[in-house]
Amino acid sequence: MEIHFDGGLLRPWEITDAEELAVIADNKNIADNLRDMFPNPYSIDDARQWLSSVLEQEGPKRYFAIIVNGKLTGSIGFTPKTDIYRKNAEVGYFIASEFRRMGITTKALKAITAYAFRTFDIIRVYAEPFADNIGSCRVLEKAGFTLEATFKNYVIKNGVIKDSCIYSVLKENFIE
16 A cells, blocks of 8 residues: 655555665664654664564554655654544654655655544644754644644753654644
8 A cells, every 4th residue: 555645655664675774764863853762873673673563563554664766765654542542643754864855754744644534533643843853843834733832841862851842733624
């Protein structure tokens, strides 16, 4: 199953993507803007382990490779929440440095958000970028997400206490 967007597509991950994923993901700038569970350095073993866990998931796909001109350029996916949060899904993404500021991530984010609303019983998609990750905040805004809050001194990354934001879009307000 592929999700097409202007200039590229999202396709399910394959175990054979491990080497290319490791090259893209082994980037301190990417790791510095993600949760600590994302390793740095990022090895081929890390890629294989993550891909194996993604490929084992049952049901509709939730994690996709971002492909532009036949080349793996990044990753995007979402996690449907459970319990009282079960009408929500958290989205996350990263893109190789050389593909930033081209509008690819915004288009990929809009495409996966539309897919999430169509495929899962959710009414809200959200993301939690660090407040100083201006690029990600701009991507979210361009994709139709709204800043709901900035949490002061909310997270710690690389030994530094930082602010974190929460952006969301409701199904009823989402424009594909």
